[in-house]
Structures are given as structure tokens and as C-alpha cells.
Amino acid sequence: MTALDALPPSDGRPELVVLRAIKLGDLLVAVPALRALRRAFPDHRISLATTAWLAPVVALVPAVDVHLAQQGFDHPIGVPAGVTDVAVNLHGAGPESEDLVAALGARRTIHHGEGGPSWEDGPVNERERWVRLLRAYDIPADADDVAIDRPAEPPVVDGAAVVHVGAFHGARHWPVDRFAEVVRGLRERGHDVVLTGGAADVARAAAVADAAGLPPEAVLAGVLDLQPFAAVVAAARVVVTVDTGAAHLASAYGIPSVVLFGPAPPEAWGPPASGPHVVLTDASVRRGDVFSEEPDPAILAVHPVDVLAAVDGLGVVPAGSGAGASPDAAGARAAASVDQ
Template sequence: MLAGAGRLVAFRCPPAGHRDGPDWDDDEHEVDRWCRLLDWYGIPADRTDLALRRPPAGRLPAGVTVVHPGSKVEAKRWPADRFAVLARRLADRGHRVVVTGSAGERELAARVAAGARLPRSAVLAGRTDLGELAALVAAARLVVSGDTGVGHLATAYRVPSVLLFGPVPPARWGPPADRPWHRVLWAAGEDCAAGPGVGTAARWAALPVDRVLAAVDEAEETVRV
């Protein structure tokens, strides 16, 4: 309302003084959640329409493989040394790898690039604004990232991706399951070799580089078919 809106569309929350709207479902996928909210108020929403209009080409290269090792939530990060090995092996396969991230993730991106023996120019963390990052992803060959915004951009632009989920289940935030060019590996689920009851770090450690590379192959194969 502070923005001058004439109508509040929200989930029911009596403690906040809002008694209208549907109840919140904590286990619901984010897309379903917000489409359900709009539907409650008679606003049409299509849960399958996730596409964004592709931005015009910018100053950054097209056809790169975007490796995005960061996340604001530490528990969502696959180990940096694993990202470095992955980036090196992708480069050895002929991928032009760039490492992205926020300004606060420059050091992380630089460590990944150094471990992968990539040139300094491959580190784009902190060197793009949101529009430039979106254009980079839209024109990319592949995206490999954790459970963070870059993965959602890959979904929106239909760019092949391999997304590494940690403690949060992909059933809440992952791409649509019927799009085989997006592959999801869940460190807390069946993709993890660690047994029940272990911490997040141990589960991440049980997700090997070879499994991620296999997912890359699977994602790219769906594009070639």
C-alpha cells in the first residue's frame, strides 16, 4: 500500500490484519503458490507460462557456459573446489566457461576460476548488472548453478541448465519436471550418496563432479535430439 496500490492481494494472515485470501501452504512450489493466490482473486494466471522476453545482445559474449558458484545462503553452495574441477573439465571439453556472481562473490568466483586454470577475463562476478547478467544467460550454451536466481533465469530463457539443490527441495523451487533440458541434482535427496541424518556439508561432499558432468551430458543431449 505504501507504493500507492489500490488493492491488496495477499494470503490470509489475521495477525497482520488481513483476513481475506487463501491459506499459505509451506510445501507448495513457488509457481503454484503465487498462481493460486492470483486465482483466488479472479486474476488469470498460467503456471506453465514461465518465459521472459529475451533481452537484446549486449557487450558480453554469446554461447558461453555460465558457472555460478555463489548463493546468499551458505548452505546452498556446492563446494568451490568442486565447481573449479567442474569448470576445468567443461573447458577441456570445449566449453567457453565464465564464472558469474555478485560483487560480494568476486573472491569466490576468482578462486573457482583459478582452480579451473581459467583466464582472469572469465571472472564476471561483480562486473555485470542484472540486465547484463540476464542477457548473458539468455544467450548461453549452458548454466550450472546452485539453487539461486541464475537458475530461474535459465528456466525463463529455456537455456539448458544443471541446478544443484542443497537443503531446499527442488519440488519447491526447481524448474518444471517436464523440461528435460533442465537437470536438477538434490544433495539432500536421492542424488546424494550420504546416509540419513548427516549434515549439509557431508551431503554436498557426496555429490561428485562426475554426477554433475553426467547431468550436463543429459541436458545437452535433449537439445541435440
């Protein structure tokens, strides 16, 4: 799927336009709402206005028919006024997003505020926030309905332990030496380990590999586009990551994960409690500055022994051993692990 600047010619279906223009994790927490909209409006063409570089992952969201490139709020959504049947604001409740949605001139608008539910402040689970919005308009939705399609191309690595070392801001960075200790522990348990991250994380991943004794070919940071990255996560035995899009991909594919939280509250951004996921953080020391370049004390309170114990608790075993993680045991632990 290609991100388009403007709505393509009508295919005869009524138009439903959704605004959600942020990053990978933000897109993935909106998947339950998008899937609910697909069920509620099966005869509509659904267009998602979101960030252009997310196109490879938008293509994996079966609820979306058209991807409209929306780079922030400095330009209107690429849909002529008056052609939209239903407009949905899954972005926020501020004047910037509300004005963009209002400019569509839709016959029906689903949003917070006037005519809809009030915006909830505080640490509200983001998946739940958007399904609650739909429920207020009598649209059934399930916050745990997080699945997206797997990429058609096979993964470059199958059955690995994926350790994602990157994050957009330093507040979510976990020390290189701690990542290296986790990698060594995973390898001692028999796992093949690969390191992932974005283009800005190449040096960081190389440092982790060097400290852990991993070969250069195990460093996939800066190598994979979004779909190949999603394919590696979908085929992983376990994912160890800070609070990033990698964690949300693991949730979308039901892959056991250990997620380290720093400035952001896991109550808002954490994985589904029903899945094979463990969250590690210490809320009592959280500073909460998500844009800081210094690691948040909440993530520094997590140590390699905690991560490896969480992997063991999930029941994850190496590929080729003939067994997998125990979902029942994992799910039971996940909800209780938020403040470890």
C-alpha cells in the same frame, strides 16, 4: 524502469498493486502469477512493490508497469489509501504482509486467508502456490508461464557455459575444487566457460578460475549488473548453478541448466519439470538450515561427475558446433532427477 518511492500520477487506468518484496529468485517464481494478472486485468496499471535493487529485472517483466521500492515491511507501500482497485498479496500470509496490503484500502483484495484459499504448508512449488491463489479467484494461470523479456543490450559473452559460483548463504555453497573440476570438464567438451556471481563472490570465483586454469577475463563475478547478467544467461548454452536467481533466470529463458540443491527442497524451488533442466541433490541427508554458513550435506552429496553427466544428458554441445540441446530428451530427464 526505476524503482519509485511513491505511485506516480494516475494515467487514467484503474490501479492494481502487487506486493512481492524479497530477492531475485522470489521475484522470478512470481512471474507466472504476474503474467496471469496482466491477462486478467488488461486495462489496469500494474504496480509491483518489491526490492529496489531488482529494478533492472523488474523492467524485463512485461506484466509490470510501475516498480514501487519496498524494502521489507518497515514502511507502507507507496500508494495512497483508497486509490487501489485491486490489491494482490504475492508475498505471504503473515500479519506483516497482510497489514501492508490491507492499508491500501483496495476495493478488491486477492490473498490467502479470509475470503481466499488457505495457505499450504510444506514443500509447495512456489510458482504453483501463486497461480493456485489466482485460480481460487477464477483467474486462469499457468505455473510454467515463466518467460521474461531479454535485455535490449547484447550480452558481453554469447554462447558460453555459465557456471554461477555464488549464493547468499554458505548452506548453498559448493566447494571451489568441485566447481573447478566441472569447469575443466566443460572446457574438455569444447565449451567456453565464464564464472558469474555477485560482488561477494569475487574471491570465490577467482579461486575457481585459478584452480581450473581459466583466464582472468572469464571471471564475471562482481562485474555484471543485473541486466547484463540476465543477457549472459539468456545467451548461454548451459547454466550450472546452485539454487539461486541464476537458476530461475535460466528457467525464464529456457536455457538448459543443472541446478544443485542444498537446504531448500527442489519440490518448492526447483525449475519447471517441462524444461531442459536437471536438479541434483540428496534429500536423504538434507539438514535444511537455509541460513547456515556451512554447506548442507544435500549439496555436498553432489559430485562433479554428477554435474558433467547431467550436462551430457541434456545434450548440450558447444557454441559453433551446429547443434543444440535436445529439449525432448532434457524434459524427460528433468522430472526424474530430483533426488540424484
